[in-house]
Amino acid sequence: MKRKIALAALVLLLLFAAGCWNRVELEQRAIVAGFGADQSGEEGKIEITVQVIKPGEIRAGPAARGGSPKAVVVYNSTGYTFFDTLRNLTMLLGKKLFVSEAKIMVVGEELAREDIGKVTDFYDRDHELSTLNFLLIAQGEAREILETEVGTEKIWAYGIADMVKAMKAHGKAPATKVQDFLDAVESKTTAPVAAAVQVVRKEKEEGEGEEKAGKEKAVLPKDLKLSGAAVFRKYQLAGWLDEKETRGLLWVTGKIKSGIIVAPAPGSEDKLVAFEIIRASARIRPEMAGGNLTVTVEVKEEGNLGEVQPDTVDITRPGVLKELEERKRAAIEDEIIAAVIKAQELNADIFGFGEAVRRKYPREWKQLEDRWDEIFPALEVNMAVEAKIRRTGKITKTAEPKP
Amino acid sequence: MLEDGRISNRQAVFLIVSTILPTSIIYIPAIIYQEAAQDSWMSVLLVTAYGVIVGAIIAGLGLRFPDRTIVQYGELAVGRLLGKVVGLLYAVYFLYINTYIVREFAEFTTTAFLPETPLVVFSVGIVLAAAYAVRCGLEVLARANEIILPVVLVLILLLVALISPEMHIRNFTPVLEQGILPVLQGSYRPVAFLFTETIVMVMLIPYLSRSRQARGTIIRGILIVGLFQLIIVVAAIAVLGVRTARLEFPFLTIARQISIAEVIERVEPFVMLIWVVGGFMEVGVFYYCCVLAAAQWLNLKEYKALVLPTGVLLTVLSIVLWENVLELTRQISEILLPIAMAMHVGLPLLLLTAACLRGKGGGAR
Numbered sequence: 002m003k004r005k006i007a008l009a010a011l012v013l014l015l016l017f018a019a020g021c022w023n024r025v026e027l028e029q030r031a032i033v034a035g036f037g038a039d040q041s042g043e044e045g046k047i048e049i050t051v052q053v054i055k056p057g058e059i060r061a062g063p064a065a066r067g068g069s070p071k072a073v074v075v076y077n078s079t080g081y082t083f084f085d086t087l088r089n090l091t092m093l094l095g096k097k098l099f100v101s102e103a104k105i106m107v108v109g110e111e112l113a114r115e116d117i118g119k120v121t122d123f124y125d126r127d128h129e130l131s132t133l134n135f136l137l138i139a140q141g142e143a144r145e146i147l148e149t150e151v152g153t154e155k156i157w158a159y160g161i162a163d164m165v166k167a168m169k170a171h172g173k174a175p176a177t178k179v180q181d182f183l184d185a186v187e188s189k190t191t192a193p194v195a196a197a198v199q200v201v202r203k204e205k206e207e208g209e210g211e212e213k214a215g216k217e218k219a220v221l222p223k224d225l226k227l228s229g230a231a232v233f234r235k236y237q238l239a240g241w242l243d244e245k246e247t248r249g250l251l252w253v254t255g256k257i258k259s260g261i262i263v264a265p266a267p268g269s270e271d272k273l274v275a276f277e278i279i280r281a282s283a284r285i286r287p288e289m290a291g292g293n294l295t296v297t298v299e300v301k302e303e304g305n306l307g308e309v310q311p312d313t314v315d316i317t318r319p320g321v322l323k324e325l326e327e328r329k330r331a332a333i334e335d336e337i338i339a340a341v342i343k344a345q346e347l348n349a350d351i352f353g354f355g356e357a358v359r360r361k362y363p364r365e366w367k368q369l370e371d372r373w374d375e376i377f378p379a380l381e382v383n384m385a386v387e388a389k390i391r392r393t394g395k396i397t398k399t400a401e402p403k404p
Numbered sequence: 405m406l407e408d409g410r411i412s413n414r415q416a417v418f419l420i421v422s423t424i425l426p427t428s429i430i431y432i433p434a435i436i437y438q439e440a441a442q443d444s445w446m447s448v449l450l451v452t453a454y455g456v457i458v459g460a461i462i463a464g465l466g467l468r469f470p471d472r473t474i475v476q477y478g479e480l481a482v483g484r485l486l487g488k489v490v491g492l493l494y495a496v497y498f499l500y501i502n503t504y505i506v507r508e509f510a511e512f513t514t515t516a517f518l519p520e521t522p523l524v525v526f527s528v529g530i531v532l533a534a535a536y537a538v539r540c541g542l543e544v545l546a547r548a549n550e551i552i553l554p555v556v557l558v559l560i561l562l563l564v565a566l567i568s569p570e571m572h573i574r575n576f577t578p579v580l581e582q583g584i585l586p587v588l589q590g591s592y593r594p595v596a597f598l599f600t601e602t603i604v605m606v607m608l609i610p611y612l613s614r615s616r617q618a619r620g621t622i623i624r625g626i627l628i629v630g631l632f633q634l635i636i637v638v639a640a641i642a643v644l645g646v647r648t649a650r651l652e653f654p655f656l657t658i659a660r661q662i663s664i665a666e667v668i669e670r671v672e673p674f675v676m677l678i679w680v681v682g683g684f685m686e687v688g689v690f691y692y693c694c695v696l697a698a699a700q701w702l703n704l705k706e707y708k709a710l711v712l713p714t715g716v717l718l719t720v721l722s723i724v725l726w727e728n729v730l731e732l733t734r735q736i737s738e739i740l741l742p743i744a745m746a747m748h749v750g751l752p753l754l755l756l757t758a759a760c761l762r763g764k765g766g767g768a769r
């Protein structure tokens with residue numbers, strides 16, 4: 002009997018023991034979808050922008066588009082550090098921020114130039130934040146990026162994360178996670194890169210005059226565009242890569258999944274052909290001959306002919322395919338060369354050539370690593386690009402007007 | 405007899421694995437990597453070899469007195485007074501090393517999952533659970549472990565399998581970049597107190613159903629531990645690379661990296677599960693050894709009276725001994741390490757030599 006009473010008491014206890022003492026209901030949470038970090042106007046402070054999800058507005062469904070309440074709210078605040086500012090935001094929201102669902106971190110150009118390390122350590126150290134978040138550098142202010150509506154996604158920051166993932170389709174921006182960035186920082190020679198994001202106006206500002214600024218400017222339709230890459234030296238932004246240079250970089254690091262290569266069509270120089278990249282792989286092969294270091298970039302690419310501007314190519318003619326492959330190869334090489342030149346200009350080893358040398362020549366590397374800053378800008382980079390065309394689409398010939 | 409239970413040799417192998425593995429997979433990859441970098445896996449091989457040798461010494465000693473624990477045969481080996489000292493040393497040592505384990509358990513849980521919950525909650529929780537198991541006796545402990553350990557091992561393999569798409573072979577090169585020295589350094593620190601934790605067998609050999617095969621049992625246990633440690637370290641190098649050195653808990657980070665088609669994600673609670681049930685067994689085994697040793701040393705008829713006081717002592721010590729987590733990690737390498745070396749290797753070797761010279765024991769041959 003005693004046992005039964007004890008058991009009953011225990012079972013009763015369960016009723017009260019359900020749940021955690023520090024639980025927070027969903028409506029009570031301020032779920033952060035994305036962060037932005039900027040240099041603050043105030044001396045020594047940083048400004049953090051957060052995009053907070055309003056859980057109630059999510060389920061409204063696609064029909065609610067246009068005029069419907071927005072599913073996110075953007076707040077910002079300043080503080081001396083990232084962590085400090087996050088807690089300061091609580092003064093605006095009345096809730097503690099829930100950061101585990103965040104997907105992106107946008108850093109403004111100014112702060113990136115000064116020291117991006119001001120925000121990355123907290124990412125690494127905190128138990129809720131994930132270093133799997135994408136890192137983007139804003140050409141301008143991060144705050145503006147987060148305040149811009151992304152039409153395809155109710156939660157805008159997630160839309161930006163989708164944009165980063167979609168780089169697979171074009172290869173013109175890197176998909177850098179916070180942890181990839183930190184790994185590159187830790188390498189003695191590799192320069193970190195991150196995707197660049199910018200605001201593009203849908204229409205030109207009329208008259209460009211300042212009198213039109215103010216209210217009008219705020220409602221001007223604008224979009225976000227992910228394009229190119231920011232190059233760092235350790236924790237400082239050193240420069241930007243444009244789309245072509247970025248793709249050159251991604252060719253070398255083997256990150257190209259797909260994309261379109263445009264090349265002049267054989268025959269007539271004002272017409273173009275476009276190829277789709279189906280698969281690509283890359284290897285960096287350092288060679289040391291008589292104390293002279295060279296690096297060979299091997300790229301193997303395979304793809305299809307995707308588009309031909311009329312009146313140019315007859316692919317059924319023998320030799321034409323070879324010619325096209327050659328043009329594609331040249332186009333790829335061109336991109337890589339552009340990236341190498343830019344990287345050497347910035348003296349930033351974005352490709353990880355140094356690490357490749359270290360892996361292959363660990364003994365010699367000890368002498369090289371301290372002088373890498375002098376070696377890299379003058380490094381001889383050779384290219385061995387192999388480009389294949391496998392298929393040519395479902396027609397053999399462009400439709401031609403009969404004479 | 406204080407303990408009437410008998411455990412099979414297989415259960416003993418499992419107990420050994422449970423004693424060493426949980427702490428080592430959570431804390432050790434980073435510690436090794438800080439020294440040996442991409443050659444850490446070699447360090448693990450060295451550690452395992454060393455663990456096997458020490459295990460053989462411990463077994464050699466135990467097998468000279470197959471019916472007695474170290475507290476009982478200490479007197480036979482080195483005389484009454486010294487033997488008593490040896491017995492006391494081990495009883496205290498099992499308590500001491502256990503305070504580290506309890507604290508590590510609590511620190512991991514607070515740092516990685518519940519930063520606002522007071523440390524004492526986790527200390528009390530795990531010690532209470534272990535206390536119950538210890539009161540139930542060795543057989544219960546061993547049988548519980550027979551259920552728990554396979555779950556732990558399968559989960560480890562599962563997590564490593566899930567992360568395999570993220571592995572990069574190039575992280576292993578260059579091999580022996582800084583020569584062999586870092587590999588040796590990398591194997592020194594974890595070796596000293598983890599892979600020689602088979603020392604618990606000095607208390608358990610008499611309760612094996614086939615105690616004559618204790619040597620094989622210990623070595624098998626160590627080899628399993630070594631194999632899993634190798635898997636974890638290889639995964640850490642291949643997935644995390646240089647980041648391993650910076651992280652407090654690389655295995656947890658590995659689990660956090662898992663993302664299969666964005667469907668299988670956020671599996672880190674499994675690491676928590678491994679650590680909680682594994683840590684429970686680990687604490688339980690040392691707890692049991694401590695209580696049993698103390699009871700034998702005091703010539704008690706029952707060890708159960710000691711369970712609660714020991715538990716209270718264990719909990720309190722685990723909280724008051726260290727101010728913060730950095731002090732804990734520093735003391736592990738500066739204080740626990742030399743002590744563990746002495747208790748795991750030095751003392752057993754001394755006792756073995758003494759017993760041989762005095763011609764005591766000899767049940768093995």
